[in-house]
Amino acid sequence: MADESAGWLGIDLGTQSVRVLLVTAAGRVLGSGSAPLTGRRDGVRHEQDPEQWWSALCTASRAALGSAPGVPVGGLAVCGTSGTVLLTDGSGRPVSPALMYDDGRAVAEAARARKAGLAVQDTWALPKALWLLGEYGGGAGTGRAARAGGRAPAPRLRLAHQPDLVIARLTGEPPPADSSHTLKTGYDLHAEAWPQAALAQLGLPERLLPDVVRPGTRLGEVCPDAADATGIPAGTPVLAGMTDGCAAQIASGALRPGSWNSVLGTTLVLKGATRDPVRDPTGVVYNHRAPDGTWLPGGASSVGAGALRAHFPDADPAAMDARAAAFEPSRAVAYPLVSPGERFPFRAPDATALVLGEPEGDAGLWAALLQGVGFAERLCLDYLHHLGAPLDGPLTFTGGGARSRYWNQLRADILARPARVPEQTEPALGMAALAAYGASGAGALADVTERMVRVRTVLEPRPDRTAALAEPYARLVHALRERGWLPAPVAEHALTRLHLDTGES
Numbered sequence: 001m002a003d004e005s006a007g008w009l010g011i012d013l014g015t016q017s018v019r020v021l022l023v024t025a026a027g028r029v030l031g032s033g034s035a036p037l038t039g040r041r042d043g044v045r046h047e048q049d050p051e052q053w054w055s056a057l058c059t060a061s062r063a064a065l066g067s068a069p070g071v072p073v074g075g076l077a078v079c080g081t082s083g084t085v086l087l088t089d090g091s092g093r094p095v096s097p098a099l100m101y102d103d104g105r106a107v108a109e110a111a112r113a114r115k116a117g118l119a120v121q122d123t124w125a126l127p128k129a130l131w132l133l134g135e136y137g138g139g140a141g142t143g144r145a146a147r148a149g150g151r152a153p154a155p156r157l158r159l160a161h162q163p164d165l166v167i168a169r170l171t172g173e174p175p176p177a178d179s180s181h182t183l184k185t186g187y188d189l190h191a192e193a194w195p196q197a198a199l200a201q202l203g204l205p206e207r208l209l210p211d212v213v214r215p216g217t218r219l220g221e222v223c224p225d226a227a228d229a230t231g232i233p234a235g236t237p238v239l240a241g242m243t244d245g246c247a248a249q250i251a252s253g254a255l256r257p258g259s260w261n262s263v264l265g266t267t268l269v270l271k272g273a274t275r276d277p278v279r280d281p282t283g284v285v286y287n288h289r290a291p292d293g294t295w296l297p298g299g300a301s302s303v304g305a306g307a308l309r310a311h312f313p314d315a316d317p318a319a320m321d322a323r324a325a326a327f328e329p330s331r332a333v334a335y336p337l338v339s340p341g342e343r344f345p346f347r348a349p350d351a352t353a354l355v356l357g358e359p360e361g362d363a364g365l366w367a368a369l370l371q372g373v374g375f376a377e378r379l380c381l382d383y384l385h386h387l388g389a390p391l392d393g394p395l396t397f398t399g400g401g402a403r404s405r406y407w408n409q410l411r412a413d414i415l416a417r418p419a420r421v422p423e424q425t426e427p428a429l430g431m432a433a434l435a436a437y438g439a440s441g442a443g444a445l446a447d448v449t450e451r452m453v454r455v456r457t458v459l460e461p462r463p464d465r466t467a468a469l470a471e472p473y474a475r476l477v478h479a480l481r482e483r484g485w486l487p488a489p490v491a492e493h494a495l496t497r498l499h500l501d502t503g504e505s
């Protein structure tokens with residue numbers, strides 16, 4: 001439907017809120033709404049009560065549709081946080097809390113899964129599913145014994161990903177999962193099958209696992225009860241979504257092979273589009289897949305803009321940027337991990353945030369943190385290059401950190417490449433585009449997306465700044481290598497690329 005009077009609904013189940021956008025095929029936002037979510041955090045534990053997702057969605061969708069009364073809705077798609085899972089009973093009712101994407105309690109289960117040959121990271125959904133089975137799998141009180149694989153899970157249990165619950169309420173029946181959310185539960189996107197033998201060995205039987213469909217597949221339509229609750233017209237097609245990381249990539253428009261998008265939110269997620277998957281024996285880089293077959297390789301770092309908030313909870317970013325400019329390039333070198341342990345561009349569970357040298361006051365520390373995030377981003381691109389990933393297409397910057405023009409320019413200088421900043425980059429926009437693609441049923445996702453996404457700014461790197469930033473970058477690479485976190489061949493590759501960019505040795 002290229003009709004400008006119709007809207008596509010994108011729904012984003014985030015960590016802190018549910019966001020809903022109603023957007024035309026040309027990217028005009030007709031309405032938006034959001035409603036807060038609360039979680040329980042305590043050390044490495046991070047849970048949410050899944051019941052709140054539906055009530056928050058009802059509030060947010062009513063707000064979004066309320067500003068565009070009578071506009072026909074062509075379809076909707078839902079994204080959720082990647083790696084968030086819970087257990088439900090046979091009729092889809094939650095029997096456990098949701099373990100959020102960054103809950104870090106399933107470390108032992110992750111090690112077991114890797115031993116069984118599955119390349120998972122500690123916070124992925126598969127280890128969490130095993131952990132949940134141990135806690136909630138056999139009825140009350142089974143705890144650790146079942147977690148060690150000693151007891152079979154109760155017969156009617158099912159594993160659900162974050163969007164599944166609200167989709168079940170929207171259509172009136174529990175849906176199959178989208179293959180994007182199941183990637184971190186061990187689903188093989190190449191074979192389009194669950195690795196049954198390895199999962200059975202881990203105590204995760206087939207009957208617990210959802211059926212899986214490609215993103216953009218029609219799952220059903222909004223039922224009358226859901227229409228009453230959400231304000232979304234009954235009969236609106238509901239399409240399978242993707243993870244919020246993929247949704248953000250769709251919203252950035254980076255879907256042509258060779259293009260990349262860097263989402264600088266609380267943490268940094270870098271993703272590209274390629275014709276073939278990017279093979280990484282260490283499992284640091286993983287590959288999502290768009291419904292048209294394009295591979296979406298990338299990784300999620302623990303460095304990010306959250307470090308600014310952690311150090312300066314009440315700061316005005318624009319005022320701090322203005323003061324920090326005097327310290328560029330920063331002699332103090334930082335690797336600003338938001339939480340301990342790094343996942344990309346190297347795997348180092350023992351890594352901690354690093355500041356080498358003495359930053360001068362608040363503004364000096366701010367400068368070091370901005371620069372350090374840019375250096376981490378550069379190292380991610382260096383690592384992708386080391387793996388042979390094509391990096392020759394355009395780069396976009398999205399996420400909360402991309403609101404800072406000063407930081408965007410600094411990052412372009414550090415990366416020594418131009419960067420584009422789109423106008424509207426929310427994951428919910430990506431879901432609206434996926435809904436439009438899914439409903440049309442043909443063509444390339446990139447074509448649909450490029451009509452919806454509008455680029456705001458293009459930043460060109462300044463060669464003199466790139467050269468001035470080379471020395472502190474090289475110092476950081478050496479420091480990460482000396483600590484045993486960054487493998488030597490990756491460090492050498494990064495330094496070689498630096499010399500090529502600056503023409504210096």
Ligand SMILES: Nc1ncnc2c1ncn2[C@@H]1O[C@H](COP(=O)(O)OP(=O)(O)O)[C@@H](O)[C@H]1O
Pocket residue numbers: 015264265266267304305306307308309317318399400401402403404407
């Ligand atoms: N103007 C700005 N300059 C620098 N950082 C910013 C600015 N505005 C927002 N941020 C940072 O963006 C982060 C939130 O980004 P967002 O993409 O909304 O996060 P999330 O990862 O929670 O989805 C916060 O850590 C905040 O410090």
Ligand SMILES: O=C(CO)[C@H](O)[C@H](O)COP(=O)(O)O
Pocket residue numbers: 080081082083101243244245246267269298299300
């Ligand atoms: O912080 C996140 C929570 O969802 C990121 O989006 C996530 O880590 C990236 O995951 P993916 O690449 O699987 O979308």
